[in-house]
Amino acid sequence: MTPAQVTNAAIVIAGPTGVGKSDLALRLAESLGGEIVNYDSVQIYRGFDIGSAKPSAEARGRVPHHLFDIVDANAEFNASAYATLARTTCEEIAARGRRAILVGGTFFYLRALLHGLPPMPARDAVVRERLRRIAVRPRGAERLHRWLSKVDPQSGKRIASADRHRVERALEVWLTSGRPISEWERPGSGGTEEMAATKIGLQMERSRLVERLDERVTAMYAAGLIDETRSLLTQFPRTARPFGAIGYAEAAAVMSGEIDVDAAIAETRRRTRAYAKRQMTWLRSERNVQWIDVTSCDDPFPAAMRLAEMSEGSD
RNA sequence: GGAGAGAUGGCUGAGUGGUUAAAAGCAGCAGACUGUAAAUCUGCCGGUCAAUGACCUACGGAGGUUCGAACCCUCCUCUCUCCA
Numbered sequence: 001m002t003p004a005q006v007t008n009a010a011i012v013i014a015g016p017t018g019v020g021k022s023d024l025a026l027r028l029a030e031s032l033g034g035e036i037v038n039y040d041s042v043q044i045y046r047g048f049d050i051g052s053a054k055p056s057a058e059a060r061g062r063v064p065h066h067l068f069d070i071v072d073a074n075a076e077f078n079a080s081a082y083a084t085l086a087r088t089t090c091e092e093i094a095a096r097g098r099r100a101i102l103v104g105g106t107f108f109y110l111r112a113l114l115h116g117l118p119p120m121p122a123r124d125a126v127v128r129e130r131l132r133r134i135a136v137r138p139r140g141a142e143r144l145h146r147w148l149s150k151v152d153p154q155s156g157k158r159i160a161s162a163d164r165h166r167v168e169r170a171l172e173v174w175l176t177s178g179r180p181i182s183e184w185e186r187p188g189s190g191g192t193e194e195m196a197a198t199k200i201g202l203q204m205e206r207s208r209l210v211e212r213l214d215e216r217v218t219a220m221y222a223a224g225l226i227d228e229t230r231s232l233l234t235q236f237p238r239t240a241r242p243f244g245a246i247g248y249a250e251a252a253a254v255m256s257g258e259i260d261v262d263a264a265i266a267e268t269r270r271r272t273r274a275y276a277k278r279q280m281t282w283l284r285s286e287r288n289v290q291w292i293d294v295t296s297c298d299d300p301f302p303a304a305m306r307l308a309e310m311s312e313g314s315d
Numbered sequence: 316g317g318a319g320a321g322a323u324g325g326c327u328g329a330g331u332g333g334u335u336a337a338a339a340g341c342a343g344c345a346g347a348c349u350g351u352a353a354a355u356c357u358g359c360c361g362g363u364c365a366a367u368g369a370c371c372u373a374c375g376g377a378g379g380u381u382c383g384a385a386c387c388c389u390c391c392u393c394u395c396u397c398c399a
Contacts, residue, residue, distance in 0.1 A: 017353080040353085041351095041352065041353065041354085042353055051353090052353080076351095077351090078350045078351065078352090079349085079350055079352070080350040081350080082350095083350090105353075106352065106353075108348070108349085108352045108354090109352075111348095112349080112350080115349090116349095117349060117350065118349060118350095120349075121350085123350055123351080128351095159356085160347095160355095160356055160357060162355085162356060162357085163347095163348095163356040163357085164355070164356090165351060165354065165355045165356080166348080166355070168351090169349095169350075169351085173350095181349085184349080185349055241351070241354090244351090244353080244354070245353045245354090247353085249353090270341085270342085271353075272353085273342090274353095277343095277344090278348095278352095278353090281345075281347080281348095282347090285346090285347090
């Protein structure tokens with residue numbers, strides 16, 4: 001890595017949803033002359049504000065915020081597109097002599113940014129449609145998995161037959177490139193160079209976190225999540241990706257009369273907790289994370305500042 | 316007061332004599348994650364142990380029938396619905 005990357009090494013704020021990442025990032029950015037870069041897959045979307053806990057206009061006026069509200073709900077977007085955009089954004093920030101402070105919860109996106117994605121074939125709508133038609137049929141999932149096992153035994157073994165997203169992607173890569181995805185995945189098969197970053201993880205005792213998450217969900221509904229969803233549904237079809245996000249899916253179900261508000265809140269809470277758990281699982285295997293425990297409501301700012309400053313001159 | 320229905324593992328809820336430590340879902344725990352990722356998926360989930368097996372505890376409580384009961388019988392306790 002170049003000296004410029006070291007001195008301006010990006011700071012990553014990680015942790016489960018609702019631990020206070022955005023607040024910390026904002027204060028860090030103000031103190032360090034940093035700029036915030038989002039790595040949350042829902043905050044990317046324009047108009048999905050309440051349910052994604054997007055930073056307020058006030059916060060965004062205080063410090064430059066990047067990669068929020070950059071695509072419409074019906075647009076095609078994915079980890080690769082994100083990585084490309086984010087890489088450029090971070091480089092521009094560094095070129096300005098400032099520090100990128102990455103905040104979000106989509107660790108898959110973060111990984112794509114930091115470590116790059118292998119140069120695999122992109123998504124192909126036609127192939128996807130073809131695969132979907134098979135998948136929908138009775139025992140379609142098993143059929144697709146058997147097909148995959150035949151053309152790419154290694155992936156067939158690794159990917160569970162019920163894991164339709166991964167089975168479909170693996171077959172898509174095979175069909176569009178003629179090479180099994182397991183070959184593309186081999187390390188050293190190309191890709192972007194690593195991006196340096198100091199990773200700060202916020203953690204909180206689960207029971208405390210769950211309390212906070214439950215409260216936050218209630219607050220979101222009180223703040224008009226359903227109205228926001230109603231308005232978004234006039235602009236985009238319900239099948240658009242972010243309508244599957246936590247909170248939006250339930251709000252949309254309320255609007256179509258499938259469930260009542262209480263049920264929606266309960267379901268949103270359930271999914272939020274499960275999401276936070278998955279995030280922690282991911283983070284535990286992430287290397288070089290410097291953890292700050294905020295269970296007792298300790299202010300993580302001083303500790304985070306220390307970590308940020310420590311990382312400034314060295315690596 | 317009378318007539319029914321029911322009490323099952325943290326919750327919801329199957330099971331109506333053996334193959335049942337007891338389906339399924341939820342919650343919980345652990346994990347995976349290479350272009351849909353707030354997605355998708357996997358494993359564990361009564362307890363103990365020298366633990367591919369053994370033992371203990373368990374289907375409201377107490378008895379009973381039976382080689383054998385969550386399942387059948389009796390009584391008790393509680394809950395619900397209906398008639399008064």
